[in-house]
Amino acid sequence: MSTKVTIQDIANELQLSRNTVSKAINNTGVLADATREKILRKAAEMGYKQFSYLPVFDGNSNAGDASILPVDKREIAILTTRFLNNSHFAAMMLDRFQSELQHLHACMTIHRISPAELAAKELPSSLNTEHTAGIICFEVFDYDYAQMLCTLGIPLLFVDTPVTEMRPPLQADRLYMENRIEIQNMMAQMAQRGRKRIAFAGDKEHCQSFHERYLAYKDAAEHLYQSLRGCPTMPDAFICANDFIAMDLINALHRLGYSVPDDIWICGFDDSQEASYFSPRLTSIHIHGQIMGYAAANLLMTRIEEPSLNYRTVYTETNLILRESTGD
Numbered sequence: 001m002s003t004k005v006t007i008q009d010i011a012n013e014l015q016l017s018r019n020t021v022s023k024a025i026n027n028t029g030v031l032a033d034a035t036r037e038k039i040l041r042k043a044a045e046m047g048y049k050q051f052s053y054l055p056v057f058d059g060n061s062n063a064g065d066a067s068i069l070p071v072d073k074r075e076i077a078i079l080t081t082r083f084l085n086n087s088h089f090a091a092m093m094l095d096r097f098q099s100e101l102q103h104l105h106a107c108m109t110i111h112r113i114s115p116a117e118l119a120a121k122e123l124p125s126s127l128n129t130e131h132t133a134g135i136i137c138f139e140v141f142d143y144d145y146a147q148m149l150c151t152l153g154i155p156l157l158f159v160d161t162p163v164t165e166m167r168p169p170l171q172a173d174r175l176y177m178e179n180r181i182e183i184q185n186m187m188a189q190m191a192q193r194g195r196k197r198i199a200f201a202g203d204k205e206h207c208q209s210f211h212e213r214y215l216a217y218k219d220a221a222e223h224l225y226q227s228l229r230g231c232p233t234m235p236d237a238f239i240c241a242n243d244f245i246a247m248d249l250i251n252a253l254h255r256l257g258y259s260v261p262d263d264i265w266i267c268g269f270d271d272s273q274e275a276s277y278f279s280p281r282l283t284s285i286h287i288h289g290q291i292m293g294y295a296a297a298n299l300l301m302t303r304i305e306e307p308s309l310n311y312r313t314v315y316t317e318t319n320l321i322l323r324e325s326t327g328d
Contacts, residue, residue, distance in 0.1 A: 134154065
């Protein structure tokens with residue numbers, strides 16, 4: 001039975017330090033391009049499987065069709081302001097995104113924008129724009145920073161954006177999950193089941209999706225219970241901007257002596273992994289990460305192939321998942 005190849009094995013073969021090999025495989029720190037390529041070639045040759053991104057070498061690769069990307073410009077850069085862990089909907093989305101872009105023989109790298117870089121409107125030091133074929137942004141919700149990225153002249157896709165109300169539109173493609181329909185569906189169900197005092201929990205200015213979720217709540221609220229505006233009583237239910245706000249709210253309500261769902265119903269958004277095993281299990285709105293990954297790949301690939309396309313805004317389907325936090 002074959003033995004799993006480790007970073008130390010690759011380091012031994014190349015007579016390099018383990019730290020140097022780790023930098024190349026995990027795309028961290030600074031390395032000469034020749035050193036990075038040598039390490040990635042050796043890792044692929046030895047059958048190393050744990051790349052944090054998809055490595056690429058040259059146009060002679062025999063993996064699938066010829067790439068539309070030039071040999072010296074095959075980095076697909078992911079920019080984010082936070083760590084994208086398995087609880088984030090982007091985790092599953094990126095699996096599908098990477099799979100869809102395999103034929104480009106591209107190297108998918110992740111670059112975290114530090115608070116200092118965000119404030120200074122500077123790119124991460126690890127990003128080399130000369131080698132970058134396209135950029136996809138997650139959790140980049142500073143409008144001025146987003147506008148700076150739009151001036152780079154690099155094919156650019158935002159997965160969710162800063163709030164764009166009353167602002168010039170971003171000159172880039174934009175991908176969102178559908179934020180309104182299922183919130184209004186949930187509120188209609190709540191009202192039919194006697195829960196008509198409904199509040200919204202979350203910062204509607206955090207990002208465009210939170211803003212749209214708030215507007216969906218607000219529109220439904222106007223229709224459902226305008227006569228109850230200003231009522232000082234605790235709401236019957238909360239629509240939350242995401243699951244983690246919902247979980248924090250449930251914990252706070254418990255400390256105040258309220259029971260969920262006996263006293264108050266809670267609905268989150270994202271259908272994170274935690275939603276199904278939190279107590280009580282959380283009603284939420286499911287984002288289809290695989291569908292978003294496919295849509296993201298299509299948007300970025302067509303932008304790379306035809307930079308003059310009109311900018312596009314795409315929404316992917318979401319679905320309401322009923323659980324214990326709304327008495328289901």
